[in-house]
Structure formats: structure tokens, C-alpha cells
Amino acid sequence: MTSAAPSASESAERESLPGAAENTGAAPGAKPYATYLLGLADDAMVYAQRLGEWMTNAPQIEEDMALGNIALDLLGQARGLYPYIGSIDGTGRGEDDYAMLRDERRWHNVHLVEQERGDFADEMARLLWFSAYQVELHTALTASADDVVAGVAGKALKEVRYHLDHASLWVVRLGDGTEESHRRMQAALEHVLPHLAELFDHDEASVLAADLEVGVLPSTLHDAVVARVARVVEQATLTLPDGSRWRSRGGRAGIHSRPMGSLLAEMQHIARSHPGATW
Structure with missing residues (x-):
């Protein structure tokens, strides 16, 4: 016997990717912190795509491989979370659904990871801040009340x-190198500055996850992350920039910057051109 086609209301519910507040009681086994985890998975997935762009573009072949491996680590972090999120958010989606079949406004990553690839110094500044943030984040998440989250965090912590x-x-190396490398590394720290505050913003999903002892409030990571970065910047004979005339916001709510659209178009092209294909 074939099952009946889903009703319009069922299809709409599946498409909506319900948020933290909407998830409560949505389905048997549903958990209300799915949106929080989705933001963390999306950060890793989008930055993996950006770092993969360095293959053949890094200053030396060893760096091609190093950044490619970091990208694979981040991809693995996303893959560790997406299937679990699908099992607790009421949608039943798999990792390909999340990575390849969502439009821009359905993504919950911060703006930092979606920015276009700049020069190598820009990337090292971005990687320094994001990996310092992830070290503190996954250290905290190893104590999560959700065993799956704690397990993913424990593996990720070794990588980050x-x-x-x-x-x-x-x-x-760049900051304490030549006059030119010092100048460009300092400029790179200035370049990423507007996108940093968003890493530590609270939203409804993070507050709920922290209340349930599954996640961590982003603001509680701020001082430790800055301290880690400041030590490196000082060793590099650079200056940690202080303050920006503007700042990014809204990524966790699905509001993204211009580069996000082109990133998704490239990343999702094959999957959307050949729906249902497997390889």
C-alpha cells in the first residue's frame, strides 16, 4: 500500500524549519534547541566552503593542503550535527537537505564566515578569531546536558x-616579518573587526539552549576569546584594533550579507541541478 501524499499543511510545516520557540512539542522526540545547533552547524559548513576556495590559491602547496584539511574538519563538524538536528526539529531532514536545499534566509550562520576570500593575511585573521571562538565554544559544550552535542564538541575541540x-x-610569522607583511597583517585585523561582535550576540535560541544546559550563552565566551587572540597579536608585534564604525548583525536570524548568495549558488549548484541524484 502506498502512503498518502502529504497535505499542504504538512508540507508547509516541513519547509518552515521551525525555530526554537516553535519547536516545543512539535513532534515526538522534538527538542526546542534545534535552531541553536543549526547555527553552529551552519557556521562550520559555510566556513568550510570558504576555506576550500584556497585550494590552488594558497601561497604554497603545503598551505593548500593545510587549509583544505581545516575545511574538511569543519565539514565534519557540520555533518556531525545536521542529521541530529533533523531528528529533533520535527522535520526529519538529512545533511544534504540542510546543506544543499535551503535558501539564503534559512541559514543561521554569522556573517564572519560568509565573507569573500580576501588575501592570505585576511584569512589568517579570520581563522584566528573564529578558531579561538570555537575553542572556547566547544570546551564549554563538552559539558552539555545533551550527550550528542557533548560528543560532537569533544571531537571538534581536538580539531579546532x-x-x-x-x-x-x-x-x-606575518606580523613579525617584513615591513610589508606587518602592514598587511595589521590591515587584516582591522578588516575582520566589524564582523566579530556578532559571534557573542545572544538570540532566543542561544538563551533557550543555555537555560536547558545544552548550549552556552555567546557573551560568556567573549573575554576568553579576546584574551587568546590578544596573546597572539602581541607576540606578532601587532595591535589589537579597538572599536569599529559599524558591525554586522542578523546572521542567526537569516539576514545575510551580499557574499552569501554567491557562496550558496556555487556550493549548491550541482545538487539543485540534479535533484535526487546520488553518487
Whole structure:
């Protein structure tokens, strides 16, 4: 016997990717912090795509491989969360659904990870900040009340510590190198500055996850992350920028910057051109 086609209301519910407040009681086994986890998975997925763009574009072949491996680590973090999110958010979606079949406004990543690839110094500044943030984030999440979240965080923590070491070595090498490399590394720290505050913004999903002892309030990570970055910047004979005339916001709510559309168009092209294909 074939099952009946889903009703219009069922289809709308599946498409809506319900948020934290909407998820409560949505389905048997549904958990109200799915949107919080989706933001973390989306951060990793989008930055993996950006770092993959360095293949054949890094200053040396070893760096092609290093950044490619970091991208694969981040992809693995996203893959560790997407299927679980689908099992607790009431949609039943799999990792390909989340990565390849969502439009821009359905993504919950911060703006920092979606910005276009700049020069190598820009990337090392971005990787320094993001990996310092992820070290503190996953350290906290290893104590999550959700065993799956704690397990993913424990594995990710080993990886992001390496990511931070890698970025730190390059920031010091460039900052304490030639006059030109010093100037460009300092400019890179200025360039990423407007996108940093968003990492530590609270939203409804993060507050709920923290209240349930599953997640962590982003603002509680701020001081430790800044301290990690400041130590590297000082060693690199650089100056940590203070304050920006503007700042990004809204990524967790699905409001993104111009580069996000082109990133998704490239990342999702094959999957959307051949729906249902497997390989």
C-alpha cells in the first residue's frame, strides 16, 4: 500500500524549519534547541566552503593542503550535527537537505564566515578569531546536558585547537616579518573587526539552549576569546584594533550579507541541478 501524499499543511510545516520557540512539542522526540545547533552547524559548513576556495590559491602547496584539511574538519563538524538536528526539529531532514536545499534566509550562520576570500593575511585573521571562538565554544559544550552535542564538541575541540595553532603561527610569522607583511597583517585585523561582535550576540535560541544546559550563552565566551587572540597579536608585534564604525548583525536570524548568495549558488549548484541524484 502506498502512503498518502502529504497535505499542504504538512508540507508547509516541513519547509518552515521551525525555530526554537516553535519547536516545543512539535513532534515526538522534538527538542526546542534545534535552531541553536543549526547555527553552529551552519557556521562550520559555510566556513568550510570558504576555506576550500584556497585550494590552488594558497601561497604554497603545503598551505593548500593545510587549509583544505581545516575545511574538511569543519565539514565534519557540520555533518556531525545536521542529521541530529533533523531528528529533533520535527522535520526529519538529512545533511544534504540542510546543506544543499535551503535558501539564503534559512541559514543561521554569522556573517564572519560568509565573507569573500580576501588575501592570505585576511584569512589568517579570520581563522584566528573564529578558531579561538570555537575553542572556547566547544570546551564549554563538552559539558552539555545533551550527550550528542557533548560528543560532537569533544571531537571538534581536538580539531579546532590545531586550527588555532595554525592561524597563530601565520599571524606571528606575518606580523613579525617584513615591513610589508606587518602592514598587511595589521590591515587584516582591522578588516575582520566589524564582523566579530556578532559571534557573542545572544538570540532566543542561544538563551533557550543555555537555560536547558545544552548550549552556552555567546557573551560568556567573549573575554576568553579576546584574551587568546590578544596573546597572539602581541607576540606578532601587532595591535589589537579597538572599536569599529559599524558591525554586522542578523546572521542567526537569516539576514545575510551580499557574499552569501554567491557562496550558496556555487556550493549548491550541482545538487539543485540534479535533484535526487546520488553518487
